[in-house]
Amino acid sequence: DAGVIQSPRHEVTEMGQEVTLRCKPISGHDYLFWYRQTMMRGLELLIYFNNNVPIDDSGMPEDRFSAKMPNASFSTLKIQPSEPRDSAVYFCASKRLDDGEQFFGPGTRLTVL
Amino acid sequence: KNQVEQSPQSLIILEGKNCTLQCNYTVSPFSNLRWYKQDTGRGPVSLTIMTFSENTKSNGRYTATLDADTKQSSLHITASQLSDSASYICVVSVGVDSSYKLIFGSGTRLLVRP
Numbered sequence: 603d604a605g606v607i608q609s610p611r612h613e614v615t616e617m618g619q620e621v622t623l624r625c626k627p628i629s630g631h632d633y634l635f636w637y638r639q640t641m642m643r644g645l646e647l648l649i650y651f652n653n654n655v656p657i658d659d660s661g662m663p664e665d666r667f668s669a670k671m672p673n674a675s676f677s678t679l680k681i682q683p684s685e686p687r688d689s690a691v692y693f694c695a696s697k698r699l700d701d702g703e704q705f706f707g708p709g710t711r712l713t714v715l
Numbered sequence: 716k717n718q719v720e721q722s723p724q725s726l727i728i729l730e731g732k733n734c735t736l737q738c739n740y741t742v743s744p745f746s747n748l749r750w751y752k753q754d755t756g757r758g759p760v761s762l763t764i765m766t767f768s769e770n771t772k773s774n775g776r777y778t779a780t781l782d783a784d785t786k787q788s789s790l791h792i793t794a795s796q797l798s799d800s801a802s803y804i805c806v807v808s809v810g811v812d813s814s815y816k817l818i819f820g821s822g823t824r825l826l827v828r829p
Binding site: 606644645646647693695702703704706707708709711 | 746747749756757758759760761764804808816817819820821822
């Protein structure tokens with residue numbers, strides 16, 4: 603398996619623009635997680651899905667952030683409009699129902715100018 | 716408040732030396748504790764996982780310990796190599812059946828110099 607796949611790996615955009623981050627979880631995994639990592643706050647859970655259904659989005663910072671999982675093999679995290687304080691590395695992770703281990707993707711480094 | 720604190724924040728050692736990283740947690744109810752290694756520009760990768768009843772677990776040159784009474788864990792790296800340079804993150808799972816709920820420490824940045 604190729605592991606969790608994220609795209610793009612790097613994104614540079616201007617304030618006010620819409621940003622869409624993409625994630626393909628490991629095939630057969632039931633859970634998908636979106637995290638944000640900054641130097642100041644470390645890793646933070648934004649939202650997670652179970653069988654494509656959003657379960658807990660309490661970590662989503664604002665209404666500007668939204669996430670979808672239209673099927674078991676694809677998820678998006680969208681920021682609209684983006685702000686400089688959204689600059690961070692965004693990780694996607696997935697796991698099986700019967701295994702606590704989460705497998706992380708390589709991350710998307712977002713820079714909002 | 717569920718919290719995971721790690722020390723030191725950063726550490727520089729010479730290749731071949733040993734080192735120990737610390738993790739203190741205040742998490743309830745405790746499920747398990749993991750140590751992750753995160754190389755620069757990559758996602759975290761699990762090194763070890765320990766449940767309440769486990770005191771020590773090894774993965775090659777990495778040995779993790781857990782003291783559930785004092786709520787402390789350590790990660791010992793033996794005979795360090797240049798490839799050990801990375802951030803090491805202590806992560807505690809909250810709840811009996813909620814392994815998704817992870818509390819992350821801020822990490823220790825380790826630099827191994829030749």
